[in-house]
Amino acid sequence: MIAITFPDGAKREFPVGTTSAGIAATISPRLAKEAVAAKVDGILVDLSHSLDSDASVSIITRDSPEALELIRHDAAHVMAEAVQELFPGTQVTIGPAIENGFYYDFARAEPFTPEDFARIEAKMREIIAADKPLVREVWSRTNAIEHFRFKGEAYKAEIIEDLPEDAEISIYRQGDWLDLCRGPHLPSTGKVGTAFKVMKVAGAYWRGDSRNAMLQRLYGTAWRTKAELDAYLLQMEEAEKRDHRRLGKDMDLFHFQEEAPGSVFWHPKGWSMFQGLIAYMRGRQDKAGYVEINTPEVMDKVMWETSGHWFTFREHMYTTVVEDRTYCIKPMNCPGGIQVYNKGIVSYRDLPLRIAEFGKVLRYEPSGSLHGIMRVRAFTQDDAHIFCTEAQMEDECRKVIDLIMDIYKDFGFDNVRIKFSDRPEKRIGTDETWDKLEASLKGALDHMGLAYELNPGEGAFYGPKLEFVLRDAIGRDWQCGTLQVDLNLPERFGSSYIDESGQKQRPVMLHRALFGSLERFAGILIEHYAGHLPLWLAPVQAVVATITSDADDYAEEVARALSCAGLRVELDRRNEKIGYKVREHSVKKAPIILALGKREAEGRQVALRRLGSQAQETLALDDAIRNLVEEATSPLARVAGDTYRNII
RNA sequence: GCCGAGUUAGCUCAGCUGGUAGAGCAAUCGCCUUGUAAGCGAUAGGUCGUCGGUUCAAGUCCGACACUCGGCACCA
Numbered sequence: 201m202i203a204i205t206f207p208d209g210a211k212r213e214f215p216v217g218t219t220s221a222g223i224a225a226t227i228s229p230r231l232a233k234e235a236v237a238a239k240v241d242g243i244l245v246d247l248s249h250s251l252d253s254d255a256s257v258s259i260i261t262r263d264s265p266e267a268l269e270l271i272r273h274d275a276a277h278v279m280a281e282a283v284q285e286l287f288p289g290t291q292v293t294i295g296p297a298i299e300n301g302f303y304y305d306f307a308r309a310e311p312f313t314p315e316d317f318a319r320i321e322a323k324m325r326e327i328i329a330a331d332k333p334l335v336r337e338v339w340s341r342t343n344a345i346e347h348f349r350f351k352g353e354a355y356k357a358e359i360i361e362d363l364p365e366d367a368e369i370s371i372y373r374q375g376d377w378l379d380l381c382r383g384p385h386l387p388s389t390g391k392v393g394t395a396f397k398v399m400k401v402a403g404a405y406w407r408g409d410s411r412n413a414m415l416q417r418l419y420g421t422a423w424r425t426k427a428e429l430d431a432y433l434l435q436m437e438e439a440e441k442r443d444h445r446r447l448g449k450d451m452d453l454f455h456f457q458e459e460a461p462g463s464v465f466w467h468p469k470g471w472s473m474f475q476g477l478i479a480y481m482r483g484r485q486d487k488a489g490y491v492e493i494n495t496p497e498v499m500d501k502v503m504w505e506t507s508g509h510w511f512t513f514r515e516h517m518y519t520t521v522v523e524d525r526t527y528c529i530k531p532m533n534c535p536g537g538i539q540v541y542n543k544g545i546v547s548y549r550d551l552p553l554r555i556a557e558f559g560k561v562l563r564y565e566p567s568g569s570l571h572g573i574m575r576v577r578a579f580t581q582d583d584a585h586i587f588c589t590e591a592q593m594e595d596e597c598r599k600v601i602d603l604i605m606d607i608y609k610d611f612g613f614d615n616v617r618i619k620f621s622d623r624p625e626k627r628i629g630t631d632e633t634w635d636k637l638e639a640s641l642k643g644a645l646d647h648m649g650l651a652y653e654l655n656p657g658e659g660a661f662y663g664p665k666l667e668f669v670l671r672d673a674i675g676r677d678w679q680c681g682t683l684q685v686d687l688n689l690p691e692r693f694g695s696s697y698i699d700e701s702g703q704k705q706r707p708v709m710l711h712r713a714l715f716g717s718l719e720r721f722a723g724i725l726i727e728h729y730a731g732h733l734p735l736w737l738a739p740v741q742a743v744v745a746t747i748t749s750d751a752d753d754y755a756e757e758v759a760r761a762l763s764c765a766g767l768r769v770e771l772d773r774r775n776e777k778i779g780y781k782v783r784e785h786s787v788k789k790a791p792i793i794l795a796l797g798k799r800e801a802e803g804r805q806v807a808l809r810r811l812g813s814q815a816q817e818t819l820a821l822d823d824a825i826r827n828l829v830e831e832a833t834s835p836l837a838r839v840a841g842d843t844y845r846n847i848i
Numbered sequence: 849g850c851c852g853a854g855u856u857a858g859c860u861c862a863g864c865u866g867g868u869a870g871a872g873c874a875a876u877c878g879c880c881u882u883g884u885a886a887g888c889g890a891u892a893g894g895u896c897g898u899c900g901g902u903u904c905a906a907g908u909c910c911g912a913c914a915c916u917c918g919g920c921a922c923c924a
Contacts (some may be wrong), residue, residue, distance in 0.1 A: 561924090781885095793884080
């Protein structure tokens with residue numbers, strides 16, 4: 201007998217070999233019927249799974265959160281069967297459950313088209329209606345390989361061949377169709393339900409490697425109920441509405457055109473926001489003891505050979521030849537920054553030296569990777585290079601991390617993940633140097649008690665890096681800030697400082713960007729706020745709109761007063777109804793509309809309306825100005841600054 | 849870069865199986881003086897992404913290229 205512990209703490213004995221289905225049956229007939237899987241010592245297993253030792257067991261029904269993953273995984277299998285039935289000759293590869301749904305990668309010469317989706321869905325419904333039992337079988341390796349080879353399933357055979365020697369090869373059978381799969385699965389196809397949809401088709405490389413064949417990936421979504429599916433589809437539509445490319449048009453922030461793929465044409469309003477971000481960051485950096493410089497966009501190729509970019513980053517670099525001399529357009533700011541440091545003699549007393557640059561960099565990015573202002577070929581970094589002694593390195597890292605986290609909070613990003621990327625294959629410098637750099641960067645995180653995930657081999661070519669990934673209002677992750685520590689570039693460019701005993705020493709160089717790319721960060725903010733930018737950042741903070749032409753003079757006075765108080769204002773005296781004006785400015789995401797009619801003009805008042813609300817507030821003009829000025833204050837104002845240069 | 853889909857007026861889109869383009873909004877002009885997310889009328893606006901081919905005839909069929917979108921790969 202074995203002892204089974206249930207989630208409520210109850211303990212009961214069962215014969216060895218009892219299946220999880222059997223256990224469910226002893227609890228209640230209802231549970232026996234509703235059970236779809238079980239969790240044994242925290243691991244999800246099939247209902248047919250038999251237990252031969254003591255364990256804690258909970259029964260999973262279709263309503264359990266764990267069931268969702270099974271439903272999706274099974275939906276992938278059902279889709280694979282449907283596709284193979286409809287399109288004979290199609291090879292199956294892999295098909296996992298993913299966030300919000302599932303996919304399956306197929307190998308087929310003919311492309312799938314969106315017109316096929318309905319047929320595939322219909323066939324899937326047939327398979328689900330047939331409620332075929334899903335039966336797990338364990339096959340021998342040679343049997344399995346032979347079986348799939350014989351069926352012409354080369355990819356499946358390859359997967360099995362690559363499984364570890366001791367791996368158990370399990371096959372799941374649903375009627376006549378079967379697939380190699382680790383499982384677990386629902387007891388029958390009927391349990392998948394009908395709340396699913398084939399969403400899109402896309403290319404995907406076999407095993408995620410661009411050197412391999414391109415497969416066709418069919419994406420689907422699946423949920424427990426129709427209501428959940430509908431909610432998901434609605435959420436997708438909502439996400440589309442906050443797409444920064446859509447809002448960029450609506451709000452008249454920027455545009456793109458064919459002649460400059462991957463480069464932004466910033467319009468006045470977008471540029472206002474962009475400059476607002478720079479002003480904020482400049483202020484924060486100033487208060488954190490940074491100085492700011494600017495360096496050339498175009499420098500001789502020799503500079504990039506010295507830095508190592510020419511050998512490790514060349515495929516991303518633009519070059520130009522004039523007077524038989526080859527120049528590179530900068531893809532990074534570091535070599536330029538080092539030149540400023542190197543000009544003159546630096547004493548240990550001057551360190552740490554924090555040198556910032558809002559540098560515009562150009563990188564060739566593959567055409568398929570471009571995406572609005574989030575992924576472009578020309579972008580501005582809020583870059584800085586901190587030169588310090590080895591002893592100061594860890595403390596400087598901690599200061600950067602503190603600053604990053606504090607700045608993200610100003611934009612409402614509380615969920616920030618840190619990724620630690622260590623030495624890549626393509627790199628410069630000795631292993632000893634890399635050991636030292638990786639250790640101190642990790643040390644900074646450990647001493648701050650910050651959690652991080654490892655990202656092996658993803659560091660910059662000159663040093664290990666931290667990446668700061670933030671999650672936006674609708675749960676998407678974006679990599680923004682980075683912090684890299686580097687001893688290699690100072691060495692290559694011969695940087696030095698004079699220590700206490702008058703000896704030349706090599707400084708450490710920290711590369712850091714907090715927003716990362718201003719373009720990307722602006723895009724993230726647009727989507728994060730769904731266009732409802734905080735007042736301090738909004739390109740137009742208030743629109744003064746007249747209701748009748750009787751209020752024209754007063755409206756002009758109000759607009760002028762707001763403008764004099766430092767607010768960005770638009771005056772709308774057009775001959776249109778107030779409802780029309782409200783709609784138009786709301787679509788453009790103006791945060792505040794001040795509607796002025798005869799009543800307001802006579803009482804020297806304003807009727808204030810906020811974006812996203814239908815409420816109106818009538819208040820005295822002077823109060824309105826005072827409130828708005830207060831409300832439009834940059835979060836920069838709350839940060840204490842203590843910066844002066846101490847000449848010793 | 850790779851796979852697939854798309855590109856028609858400033859914007860959003862229609863145009864079936866080929867017979868030289870259409871709507872709504874925006875724009876301009878006029879009427880309306882307007883009270884919180886689209887008042888009414890008139891006018892104007894397009895070598896249908898580019899280049900080439902098939903055809904008596906191409907927005908429509910075929911090919912190449914460019915760009916965009918969805919993924920993959922790459923990445924701030």
